[in-house]
Amino acid sequence: MELSLAHPAIKAFMCGSLSGTCSTLLFQPLDLIKTRLQTLQSGVQPGSGRVGMVTVLLSVVRTEKLLGLWKGVSPSFVRTIPGVGIYFSTYYSLKQHFLQDDRPGAMGAALLGAGARTVAGVFMLPVTVIKTRFECGRYSYRSVVGALRSVCQTEGPAALFSGLMATLLRDVPFSGIYVMFYSQAKATLPKEISTSPSAPLANFSCGILAGVLASLITQPADVVKTHVQVNPQLRTAEAIRYIYMEHGLQGFFRGAVPRSLRRTMMAAMAWTVYEQMMAHIGLKS
Template identity: 75%
Template sequence: MQEKQESQPKAAGSLGKTHPALKAFMCGSLSGTCSTLLFQPLDLVKTRLQTVQNNMHPGAPRVGMLAVFLNVIRTEKLLGLWKGVSPSFMRCIPGVGIYFSTFYSLKQHFFLDRAPRAGEAVLLGAGARCVAGLAMLPVTVIKTRFESGLYNYVSVFGALRSICVSEGPRALFSGLTATLLRDAPFSGIYVMFYSQAKRTLPQEVTSSTFAPLVNFGCGVLAGILASVATQPADVVKTHMQVSPNLYRNTSDALRFIYMEHGVSGFFRGAVPRSLRRTLMAAMAWTVYEQLMAQMGLKS
C-alpha cells in the first residue's frame, strides 16, 4: 500500500515536468480529434461540391449542398459521410497539435509579457499554420482525394504508395501554394478576430464559469469572417489536389475555374466549409483553452 501511495506523487511529478510545448501539443491533438469526428461530413460535402460540377456535361444545372448530402447517403449509406475520416484523423490529430504547440512556443517567445496586437496576431496565427500545413500536406492531399470519390483507394497507406508509384512523390505536395494561401490567412485572420473579440469583453466574463461559451462564441464570429476571406484559395487547392495533371501551377487552376464557372466558381462549397471550419475552429480553441487552463498554462 505504501509503495502504491509513493508512486502517485512520482507520476504526478513526471507529468508536471512535461515541457509546456508538449502539453500544448497534447491539448491541441485532443481538441482536433473531437472536432474532426463531429464535422467530417461537412468537409466531405464541401469537397464533392467543388469537384462534382467538373464531371457534368456543359449546361447541366448546378448541384446544391442538400442534393450532395442526400446523394451520399443514398449511394454510400450514412457512414459514407465519414469517408476520408481516417486521413482526416491522420492530418488533424498531429496537425492541430503541431499548430497549437508552434503557436504556444511563438507566443511565449515573442509575447511573454504582453498580448499581441491585431497585426501581430495575424502573423502569429499565420506562422503557426504554415508550419503545420507544410508538415501535413501529403496527408491533406490523400484526404482530399478520399473525399472526392474519384479515387478507389482502400487505405491511407495504399493511397500513399499508389501516388508515389504512379505520379511520383511530388504529387503529395500538389496544391502547396494554394494550401498555404488558404490556411495561413485563415489562421491569421481567425486569431486576430478571436483575440480582439475576447479583449473587448470584461475580464469578469472571460474568466467566469461561462468562459467556454464565451470562447466558443468568439470563435464562431472569427471563423465566419476567416472562412469567407479564404474560400477562393480552398477551391483552387481542391482542384489542384484532385486533378494535379490538369494544372501546371496555381495560375492555371485560377484561370480554369474562372473561365468555366466565373467568379461564383471560387465560392463553391462555401456554406459547408464555413460551417465546418467555423465550428471546428471554435470547438478546437475552446477545448484547447480549457485544457491549458486545467494544466495551469496560459494559452
C-alpha cells in the same frame, strides 16, 4: 534542449491534438460535402446554398450509405491529430519566445496564427492531398498508407505536395485572420464574463464570429486548392483559369456554406477545448 512530457510545448501539442480529434469526428461530413460540391463536373448544376448541400448530402447517403458521409475521416484523423497539435505547440512556442506573458495586439496575433499554420500546413500537406482525394470520390484508395504508396509509385513523391501554394494561400491567411479577430473579440469581453463559468461559451461565440469572417475571405483559395489536389496535372494558375472559364466568378465560392460551417465550428471548438485544457493543467494559452 531535452524535451519531456512535462515540457509546456509538449502539453500544448497534446491539448491541441485532443481538441482536433473531437472537432474532426463531428464535422467530417461537412468537409466531404464541401469537396464534392467543389469537384462537381461542369455539366452538373449543384444549385446554390442550401439546395446544393442537401442534394449532395442525399446523393452520398443514397449511394454510399450514412457512413459515406465520413469517407476520408481516416486521413482527416492522420492529418488533424498531429496537425492541430503541431499548430498549437508552434503557436505556444512562438508566443512564449516573442511575447512572453504579453497579450498580442491585432498584428501580433495575426503573425502568430500565420506562422503556426505555415509550419503545420507544410508538414502535413501529403496527408491533406490524400484526404482531399478520399473525399472527392474519384479515387478508390483503401487506406491512407496504401494511398501514399500508390501516389508515390504512379505520380511520384512530388504529387504529394500538389497544391502547396494554394493550400498556404488558404490556410495561412485563414489562421492569421482567425487568430486576429478571435483574440480581439475576446479582449472586448467584460472581465466578469472572462472569469465566469460561462467563459467557454463566450470564447466559443468569439470563435464563431472569427471563423465566419476568415472562411469567407479565404474561400476562393480553398476551391483552387481542391482542384489542384484532385487534378495534380493542373498548376495553380491553370486551376484558377479553369474554374473561371467553367463556372465563372461564382465557381470560386462553391462549397462556401459547408466549408464556413465546418471551419468555423472546428476552429471555435478546437480553440475552446485547447484553452480550457491549457488552463486546467496550469498553462496560459
